[in-house]
Amino acid sequence: MKLFEYEAKRIFTNYGIPIPRGELATSPEEACRIASRLNFPIAIKAQVLVSGRGKAGGILFAKCPSEVKESAARILGMNIKGLKVESVWVEEKLPVKSELFFSITIDRVKKGYIALSSSVGGIDIEEIAEKTPEKLVKFPINPKYGFRSFHARQIASKIGYTGAKQTQLASIFQSLYSIIEDLDAELVEMNPLVETTTGEFIAADARIIIDDNALFRHPEYKKRLFEAKTSEFSREELKALEKGLAYVKLEGNIGIIGNGAGLVMATLDAVQHYGGQPANFLDVGGGASAERITAALEIVASDPKVNVIFINILGGITRCDEVAKGIINAKEKVGYDKPMVIRLVGTNEEEGKRVLSEAGIHVLESMEEAAEKAVQISQRGLP
């Protein structure tokens, strides 16, 4: 779950990490009132859960109150990569001496956290990392020791800081590690961390992604995830999420439902291999109940573009009889009458097939055969 900059900055403050003075506004007037309490120049920053807002015009600067009002009016309501801007963060613009980069995330290979840092931060950090990897410090964190003060000082030293500044930076780095641990985050980042002309270190941007699987330990954020207005997900995606389904909307006309991310992806690949266009990705996950299958069918069928639904289930922890019941329930409940191609094999396969064939639904055994058939129907209708 991605947090907004303002949420992340409030967390930074709680952990003693300096941030520019600022507040959140949802209207140009409010932005103006906030600005009157701050020192100019002022930055007005769109609060959206996608990266690249700066390049999309979501960050503006103001030298006087009328410019604040104008900028806020321009940004609020703006659409950035499909997401509407509902609020802006209004803060003092920092006198920048240099921009640093510091981040902690997950390293799959080393199976632990890894700290990344550079003395040349900012929006081009990825390019810098690729072209001049020597400017990026990669520091795997050993779970046995955690991230100690001496580790933090080693990193500060590697990016060129000594003395009091090294200690100051190290303390900020360590606070970031406390955040990733306490919040079950998979990413905590400051880019840039600004060194001001007056020698202070201040986090000009803040980014936190919480591990979705750990949200049961953080109910306050879990609640926010499902509030449609502030969510990074579309309404359909949210509905799916609440039912424990992974749904991604695509552009085609073949509705896809399967179990297991790998199999669903392979199903999309197979459909495209035969010249068809998937309307969505929907993974019902492991051990799906009849209710979950019903919910999945409802979501996919609600897409007006869909003219055939391809259900590809290979039962392991998922039981074919449950899937079959879910399909029957959905047909009755939503009165769904578009064609369906069903491929069903695995645990309790016989019972599942029996239930479906009694309802007059034909079941195929090969995924490739089923994909080909779904594509044919999507293009020419039922044979």
Added chain:
Amino acid sequence: MGIIVNRNTKVIVQGITGTQGRFHTKAMLEYGTKIVAGVTPGKGGTKIHGIPVYDTMAEAIEKHEEANASIIFVPAPFALDATLEAIESKMETIVIITEHIPIKDSIQIMHLAKENNTTIIGPNTPGIITPGECKLGIMPAHVFQQGMVGIISRSGTLTYEIANSLTQAQLGQSTCLGLGGDPIVGLNFIDVLEMFEKDPHTKAVALIGEIGGNLEELAAKYIQEVNYPKPVAAFIAGRTAPPGKRMGHAGAIVMGKAGTAQTKIEALKAAGVEIAEKPGDIAKILAQKLRT
């Protein structure tokens, strides 16, 4: 034979009284897996499908010293505890079926497992099966048949798909192992490739990958560097998946350019691995390689 599990594997099921634990205990018993005990806190003294249930792992191993593997079905919030209990009880192999375990918990699990020389399979895995000998997982038994292809996979259901086609092609499988779908898992492709190299029953390897991470790229590098002696075929899911949401700058930097189906396929091809266009093609490729 095969790797990690065989007819001498003696299993404890953790979370045996839950719906999934109960259902799959029955299925594993029917397959011939030697289950010696189950554990569920608060349910000690009862029996599930004739298997004695204990409150703790400590009691279970006291009564069943022969136990050397555990399989975990407990819900995600309790999985860390259950796994540490199994590690402390000196289980050699632990299969974690549970999905949605927080990454922080997995980091702790993997660290302690390494210190104790424990083999962890998963989390979020279908488990491991050596056909004809031991099924330690939730895979549907009937798609597997004793044979000569080792399968290493990041995806559960795709494994069944490919195992099924290998069975139909009369190649069968030596052992099939699901690495698990989480960002942090116990084994990676290279660990298992090393094991399959040493196993005389494994004549070829099927590698099933998907987009995200760089484990496939690392496997390709390994295959090339050691000049891997057995034929390898691979399928990568997600060629047509739309570009996913990235994990900020740091995620992109850690992985470099790796992570897409294309980078994985190119790396594997460069290492001499033949790539299957569709899951069913794995069997065709390996049948040809093994007959020539």
